[in-house]
Amino acid sequence: MTSAAAVVREFWRLMATNHFASVASVLAPSFVLEWPQSSERIRGPERFITMNVEYPAHGPWRFTINRIVEGEGDVATDVSVTDGVQHARAISFFTVAGGRITRLVEYWPEPFAARTDRSHLVEPIE
Amino acid sequence: MTSAAAVVREFWRLMATNHFASVASVLAPSFVLEWPQSSERIRGPERFITMNVEYPAHGPWRFTINRIVEGEGDVATDVSVTDGVQHARAISFFTVAGGRITRLVEYWPEPFAARTDRSHLVEPIE
Numbered sequence: 001m002t003s004a005a006a007v008v009r010e011f012w013r014l015m016a017t018n019h020f021a022s023v024a025s026v027l028a029p030s031f032v033l034e035w036p037q038s039s040e041r042i043r044g045p046e047r048f049i050t051m052n053v054e055y056p057a058h059g060p061w062r063f064t065i066n067r068i069v070e071g072e073g074d075v076a077t078d079v080s081v082t083d084g085v086q087h088a089r090a091i092s093f094f095t096v097a098g099g100r101i102t103r104l105v106e107y108w109p110e111p112f113a114a115r116t117d118r119s120h121l122v123e124p125i126e
Numbered sequence: 127m128t129s130a131a132a133v134v135r136e137f138w139r140l141m142a143t144n145h146f147a148s149v150a151s152v153l154a155p156s157f158v159l160e161w162p163q164s165s166e167r168i169r170g171p172e173r174f175i176t177m178n179v180e181y182p183a184h185g186p187w188r189f190t191i192n193r194i195v196e197g198e199g200d201v202a203t204d205v206s207v208t209d210g211v212q213h214a215r216a217i218s219f220f221t222v223a224g225g226r227i228t229r230l231v232e233y234w235p236e237p238f239a240a241r242t243d244r245s246h247l248v249e250p251i252e
Contacts, residue, residue, distance in 0.1 A: 036215070038240040039251045047247040054244065067219060067231075069202040071195040076202035078219065078231075089162070091217050091233055093193060093204065105193075105204075107217055109233040114164040118180065121173040125165045 004096035005070035008077060011094070011101060018060045020052040028100035035106055058085040073097065130222035131196035134203060137220070137227060144186045146178040154226035161232055184211040199223065 007026050014023045027045040034041050042048050060083065067078040075094045080087070088108055095103040114122065133152050140149045153171040160167050168174050186209065193204040201220045206213070214234055221229035240248065 034251055035240075036251065037235050037237050040240050040244075040248045041251045042247055043249065051244050051247050056243075067200075069195045069197040069200050069219065071197060074193075074195050076195040076219070089233070091235070093195065093202070107215070107233065107235040108238070109163050109217070109235045110238075112163050112234070112236075114161075114166050117182075118166075118177050121168055121177050122166045123169065125160055125162065125167045 002099045003070070004073055004075050004094070005068060007096050007099055007101060008068065008075040008094050009065075012063050012065055012077070012079065015052075015061070016063050020049045023052075024049060026099075026101055028097065028102045030102055031100075031104070032102070033104045033106065035108070037107060057083040059083045128225045129196070130199055130201050130220070131194060133222050133225055133227060134194065134201040134220050135191075138189050138191055138203070138205065141178075141187070142189050146175045149178075150175060152225075152227055154223065154228045156228055157226075157230070158228070159230045159232065161234070163233060183209040185209045 011023060011026045014026065024045040027048065029045065031045050031048065032041060032043050033048055042051055062082050064080040065077060066080060069076040073096055075096065077092045077094070079090045079092065081090055091107040091109065093105040094101050137149060137152045140152065150171040153174065155171065157171050157174065158167060158169050159174055168177055188208050190206040191203060192206060195202040199222055201222065203218045203220070205216045205218065207216055217233040217235065219231040220227050
């Protein structure tokens with residue numbers, strides 16, 4: 001029995017090969033991806049793979065897992081993503097059943113300016 | 127022995143009272159909050175409480191836990207936050223030790239426009 005976290009680690013390992021078709025091996029046929037920030041939903045492994053293949057890139061994508069929270073049937077990851085030019089952070093909530101990812105809800109937080117009215121309480125992160 | 131997830135649920139319950147000083151009961155003396163998007167770090171329960179008390183609000187804050195991923199010593203939550211006028215989403219990674227929250231790394235994803243070049247693969251989330 002593969003743990004949910006092991007399935008998610010395999011997802012990121014396969015993503016890092018940049019052979020996105022290979023990622024299908026950890027996706028359920030009913031796989032659904034949701035990006036709530038843009039209200040986008042992608043249904044099925046095939047569309048997910050196509051989206052990754054077609055996404056404009058300046059080079060191979062590299063993924064750094066900053067954190068993984070291992071629940072029983074769900075897993076959260078904090079991953080840095082870059083193609084050498086574009087840099088992003090993906091916060092991903094995976095649902096895993098039967099050794100496959102059935103659902104991925106993903107957030108892409110962008111930098112924002114610190115509020116000045118709380119500067120007396122704050123120090124910068126190095 | 128209180129589970130990490132129980133401590134985090136208590137954190138959100140206390141936040142929802144809007145009596146932010148009460149939240150100190152689940153924070154370690156060494157508590158640190160980090161917002162990587164703005165590179166802000168807040169050290170200690172006292173500054174964290176002051177920040178919440180001073181944050182401009184149009185009414186009492188309400189929190190809706192959309193999801194909680196329960197790891198052993200760490201917990202991730204996806205929470206909607208509103209004061210009736212301001213609406214935000216907080217993705218929070220908690221580290222818990224000895225029944226107290228020692229570290230909170232938090233992201234605030236904002237809405238973004240869907241890319242048009244993937245519209246053939248996407249449906250809107252209702």
